[in-house]
Amino acid sequence: MTAQSPLSGRTLVVSGGSRGIGLAIAVGAAEQGANVVLLAKTAEPHPKLPGTVHTAVADVEAAGGKAVPVVGDVRKEEDVQRAVDAAVEHFGGVDIVVNNASAIATEPTEALSTKKFDLMMDINVRGTFLLTRAALPHLRKAAATPAGAHVITLAPPLNLNPRWLGAHPSYTLSKYGMTLLSLGWAAEYADSGIGFACLWPQTYIATAAVANAPGFKDALDRSRDPRIMADAAVQILSRPAAEVNGQCFIDAEVLAAAGETDFSRYGGGENPILDIFVDES
Incomplete structure (x- = not known):
């Protein structure tokens, strides 16, 4: 961490941040001196899932940042609001939102249960909407500062290759829904100074x-x-908001x-x- 880091002293709210990519982004930002509020459901250890929101906070603090755990469900409006309120209470605002929480089910349509369909729509699309909407008043204030404000959504570029459209239409719908929200907000809030961008891995990630x-x-x-x-993510968040707005x-x-290299x-x-x-390049 250096005093000149663009993330120093800035506050992130990360959904689903108790493990995996969400935790990695939180730790990466903490190494640059950021504050992090982690919204996650896992308060107690899970037999198949490593880490809890509390161990995640310890990881963030060990990396040099400050962190607050919020045990909650990104699908629930009141839990999302508690996470945003915690950021304001502990750190004075919200500079960055990371829409990381996501559910995946890739069964063929006739084998996919309604419960799994609803879960993907509720976490991926509804959760992204709820967290971003709750943070927007604070993001507007952060956008007026030299460091600006960002929203990163973990969603893919829109790829209409029939391979992906036909592979798992419901999951694809939910992830492209996240992308469309990000692109839509980039246009809706184009004059706000908030940078809305999507980030997606080129390869499988060990999660x-x-x-x-x-x-x-x-x-x-x-x-x-x-x-x-x-x-x-740190690279994107360190760039001016206008430079990354509307990008996937x-x-x-x-x-x-x-x-x-x-x-x-x-x-x-x-x-x-x-x-x-x-796609293969």
Whole structure:
């Protein structure tokens, strides 16, 4: 961390930040001196999911930042409001929102339960809407400062390749819904000084979702560390809001543009698996 870091003293609210990519972004920002409010459901250890919102706070603080845990559900308006209120109470406002919480179910349409369909829509689309909307009054204030304000949504570029449209239409709808919200807000609030951007991994990322999938060993070996998403997010958040507004970024491309040439330190081997929605170049 340096005193000149663009993230020093800024406050992030991260949904689903108890593990995986959300936690990695929180830790990456903390290393730059940021404050973090983590909104997550996991208050007690889960047998299949490492970490809780409390261990995540410890990780953020160990990285040099300040953190506050909020045990809550991004689908619930009152829980989302508590997270935003906690940021204001403890740190004076909200500078950055990271819409990370997400659910995935890729069963064929006839095998997909209504419960799983609703879960994806409620977490991915509704949760993104609720958290961003609750933070907007504070983001507007932050936008008036030299550092500006940002909203990063973990969602893919819109890829209408029939391969992805047909692979899992309901999941695709939920993730593209997040993207469309981000692009829509970028236009709706174009004059606000808030930068709305999406970030998506080029390859599989070694998260619990991969670890709990069938045949996980090979997939994990060919997945990159969540740190690559954190490093890309820090790059985006360090740029002027107007420069990133309305953009959909791929992690490796962000880092390559910043001069990164060796991605081996993120793991994944010589042939990492391309992520969903990413075509072969």
